[in-house]
Amino acid sequence: MSEQLEGYVIYSKEYNNEIPFGVVSNDYECNAITNYIPSRLKEYLVEIEDKRFFEHNGIDLKGISRALVENVKAGKIVQGGSTITQQLARNILKDNRKSLLRKVRETIKAIQLEKRYSKEEILNLYFNNVYFGKNLRGIRAAGLYYFGKEVEKLNQSELLYLLTIIRGPNFYTQKPEIAAKRLHFISNSLHDKKLISRNRNQKNLKAKFNISNNQLLNIKSVSVPFITENTDSNKKKIVSTIDLKIQNFAKQFVSDSKYPVSIIAIKNNKVVAFASSYGTDYPFIYKSNVGSTLKPFLYCYLRDNGVTKFEKFNAYKNNFNWEVREVGSYKSQLNLSEALFYSNNNTFLNAANNTNIEESLSYLANIFNHDKKEFYPSSILGATKNGISLFELASAYSTFFSPKNLSDSKIECLSILNRIFADKLGFTIENAFLKTGTTNDNKDRFAILGEAELTFAVLRNENELNDESKEGGFIFQIRRSFSSFFNTDKNYKWI
Template identity: 25%
Template sequence: MKHIFGFFTIIAIGALAGLVYFYSQIRVDVSTIVDYKPKLTTQIYDRNGELVANIFDEENRQYAKYEEIPPQIIEALVAIEDTSFFEHGGINVEAIFRAAIKDIKAMSLVEGASTLTQQLIKNMVLSRDKKFTRKLKEVILAFKIEEELSKEEIIERYLNQVYFGHGYYGIKTASLGYFKKPLNELSLKEIAMLVGLPKAPSNYDPTKHIDLSLSRANSVISRLYNLGWISQDYYDVAIKETPIVYDETLTQNRAPYLVDETIKEAIKYFPDIKTGGYKITLNADLKVQEMARNALKFGYSEILKRDKNADETQLNGAMIVTNPTNGEILALVGGVDFAKSNFNRATQSERQPGSSFKPFIYQIALDMGYSPMSKVADISRVFEGVNKSEEDKDWKPKNYGDNFEGYITLKEALRQSRNLATINLLNSIGLDVAWQKLIDLGFKNAPQNLSIALGSFGISLLDFSEHYSIFAGNGKQSKSKLIKTITSQTGMVSEFQTEQIEVLKPEQAYLMIDMLKNVVDAGTGRGAKISGIDIAGKTGTTNNNVDAWFCGFTPEVQAIIWYGNDNNLPMRKVEGGGRTAAPVFREFITSYVKEFPNTKRKFEAPSGVYHKLYEGSDAIYTDISPLPTQKLNSVTTQESEGLIF
């Protein structure tokens, strides 16, 4: 007797434990549906409100609140899926009896009687297996959900949760994807096509099976008519309509390098950026992005025309366009073809800037009291102990072309990009002094030797763009800003303010603007020149033509352009900053001016910049950088040794 009692006790305890577990699972499932937190697509827009891309993790879903859903969508859904939805309490008893009779006759579960509430449960928490235990759990959950949520909330969850085929989750996503329309612009036929999709998304996908999709839609329209919910005229028009269907990519990514960088930046602040349904507004302009991409491809094609043996798998380029007065990134192109390489050369690669770095050496000299009209020796010298290797201990730099100019002005030395004059200028300033000033300017990798005058260190286009902004920014260095705002699903807006620091006096920066304008007007940067707009800039070519740069700006826009081989092998000798990169700037600015004809075209001198006739030409100077007062034949011994006049 004791054994029998113990046996039944064990059975009772097991049954109770099973029941407790069953109901605990139900509570979890109910919570999942009530506290609905689906994965949502984040959308990226440019500064003009143009969609740049959708980004998501697994499920491409844009959320539609109940208020956004037109009544006709709800009517069509209820008509075809659950006509008594607003009357039942989660279960349609009459439909269950009908289905049960058919199941008994077939001796298996052949017909369902699922309400929209039950379908929502299947989509979110239960499998679709036709088992009685699962069906029991579904019925209990349906009653619980109807107790917790209103009918409107159930409809909202259903239309946002279900799969509509073609990678689209939720009716808002499907509407934009298939028809490029918001929900409130859909025709009845388009609505019918959408609400008919969840039954068999693959079969009814209108991009693959338009005939089946239209047939299913006609069934929905007929059901609405038979219920008396639409008129004969409305029915006739809807039946005849054949909507235009678009076969869109899921991401709709129009600027992949820009988008990748945006995600990297945004995820620092919002780890759920791919699933949180944010709206990101960029400072970038898709029109400018396209101009930059086309210009970069133009330069790439020109290199290939000149060199039929170029390795197309290695040759590449990058370009970043900013507003130098505030750091806004207007365009960012990390390579000539994202499909072939998603490596972002504008942000991830560090290349030697070569002669495009020289303006910073000259700027230091100007801020120390030198003038654009001060003279420097463009003569050959041997510098002992510059290189560390025993084989080449001394350093004997050369000019391009192996010639010398003698004593020339700083303005002329920069115009011609004279290596020896720049090195001698740096030597005169003092390497330690100049190096510390470069560190203060933010150059992290600057080597502490004279080769720095020729840009012998690595830097990314993004960082170099920030440094170059001190010239066009009238002495203010602007931190590059990709993102303007990020708006959450709750409407909270996070603004990303531009960051600026003043590193030069405006009048000192203008001296460099004038010198760099001379580079484009009559120097190594002539390839960037176009009529009708002031352009300032500097070319850069590294040893053996490994890298080719042009860093240029107008009064309102700045572009940093680079070309080279990814494996760091040299390009042909004809490829350099002046021939390879400068024409790309010209190509870009030509398009830019055409699109934005009201862009500012002339550099304006700030107060503190003076003009004076000097040695037969108009020269500018400031209080810090006065014009030289001594002639070459009357220099002091100290000045002669320093090689600067």
């Protein structure tokens, strides 16, 4: 189903406004599609690019001959012989090489298009596939990028501007004076052919363009179901759950990182932001072990199932005789509160084993809605059979610690996570929380942090800079980026 949404524009809802911020695209190009192409725009295109469009079968021999004569007269290329159908073929093939092979392929494709589609359908395909520079394809993507408008809201001057840059978008957008001259030429030509009025032509000649360069995020189709609020198939439009302020913060967080990172934010059980060095699908599809980020869930389970607040466990050895890595040496015996704060593995292994480790594993499986068979004793340390995605991790925290669903053990756990927040980030916010986790060899590093309604999950991959410390520069980046974000509002309350 998500594949069928390719080319849909994704909007963020801001108060009563809907703001476009992305396009469903599995390609590096931003190709937004639309069912609405103004009939006048099609008329203008035919007049400017291919006057015999409705007469030829995709190849206009007369047009080629005429262009050849004019080019010989001028001693340079002043006219092109390509029909609209050939231009469409070139855009579909995505091949702009000046070679005989390309021309042959383009010609064959043009003839195939003419046999398969009506002239009207070819014009619609043209405007949904034509290249507009900046990795933009289609009139809709161009309108949103250059003017921040859907096609139906573009005025005639703006439509003519887009027609103007079709022949060389990267050239014309860099040469506004030359673009203006060509637009004036096109407008005067259309006026001479009585396709636009004298008054309209005068307005076009006086038009001043405020090019906005609105960046549109390419969003992989697999990510779409996680952020969709509702879908309009007629308008090829998706209204998302994304909060643009938080989304911009997430994008900046990734941009500022010297390491490959991914981030996702969930507010009131909805994804409100996501970004990744590896593509927009990564926070949803990449699964790995999640280290100590599972300890808060286990803490609550153990406290609810007989482990007292002051009960001590061996912090140096465990009953499984496993060699596990610890952050450092503290006391030989730790209670659960101390073990959660210091992220001590041995204490949690011993506490779980002394209680009912199988029930602990079932508890974790239920939280993540995974099959119980995916969890085994080493899951106490964050390892699972198929891994956990960043989205699943953030969702689990968001749901588990929802203000509407707090038990005494969860409130107790959150108070410890609040101390971790203050200890690692160096500033205090009432009820804000933080839990970090690492996998073997520090390959993946996690941080889950947030407040009553908003939960962030952050993943850093790889160890490019040979950072051998447990958290190293990762926590420094978290501290630097989130200090400004959280300090904008200190009124965070769970209860």
